[in-house]
Structures are given as C-alpha cells and as structure tokens.
Amino acid sequence: MRTYLVVIDETDEARLALRFASRRAAKTGGAVHILALVPEADFVAWGGVQATMEAEAHEKAEELVRTAAGSIFEELGLQPSITIRKGEGVDVVREMLDEHPEIAALVLGAAAQGTPGPLVAHFTGTNAGSLHCPVMVIPGSLSETALDELS
DSSP: OOEEEEEEOSSHHHHHHHHHHHHHHHHHTOEEEEEEEEOOOOOOSSHHHHHHHHHHHHHHHHHHHHHHHHHHHHHHOOOOEEEEEESOHHHHHHHHHHHOTTEEEEEEEEOSSSSOOHHHHHHHTTTGGGOSSOEEEEETTOOHHHHHHHO
16 A cells, blocks of 8 residues: 655644645555654753653644544545654654655655755755655645645
C-alpha cells in the first residue's frame, strides 16, 4: 500500500501538505502516516521543570495529531497512522523513512514566504538523492481550491 508520510506542526503549510497527502491517498487507495515532532527541551538545571516542559510539548503534539486525524477521517474516511517523536526534525524523519519501507513519498509543506523551512531545505537540497522515496513539496501559497484540483 502506498503510504504518504506527512510531518505536521501548527503552520498553514503543514495543514496543506496533510490535505494534499490525504486526498492523494484516498484517490489511490493509499494511506497517510502523520509525524509530529517534539523538540528536545534545552537543558534546564532543575530536572522537574525540564520534564514538565517536555510533557507539555508532547501533550500539544498529541492534540495536534488527534485534531488532524479527526479531520481526515471526517472528510475522507481515512484513518491515518500517527507517530509522535522527540528529537531533531531531520534525524527523526530519516529514522521514520528507514523504519518504514512502505512509505512511498515524504510530503512537506513549504512556507509561503521566506525560507521554505528546515525540513524542506534539507530534503530537497544536497541530500535529496539519498532517499528511498520522492519528496513532494506543497507550496504554502496554494489555496485549498487549487490544492484540491491538483490532488
């Protein structure tokens, strides 16, 4: 089964990337795997404070993926797989791709203005040829109507 891996956060471009991947999966009989990243907290001298910060970041990521998964299920009837991982984005995405050979495409959203984002820059730059799957970059400037026409 063709699986689209989408890295999401709270940005509009991530929401568009998820919409694109979900619509493609629905039309092709594929699946969607949502990855939410939890950044590692900077070291705090008091361990309890750091643990609280990390727990709050994890809860925020859980809420984000729950909402996203619910939207996909409501609109398209797809039940996406969900992974929440702590770590540096590029490393976590590479681990996911290595662990899941069924992933047929990495779908990332690019910011509508300015730099496209660290994951887009990394996976479409000098490292693009080292992946086992294509990278689909969804421009953050697309309207939902234009996106729906493309997907």
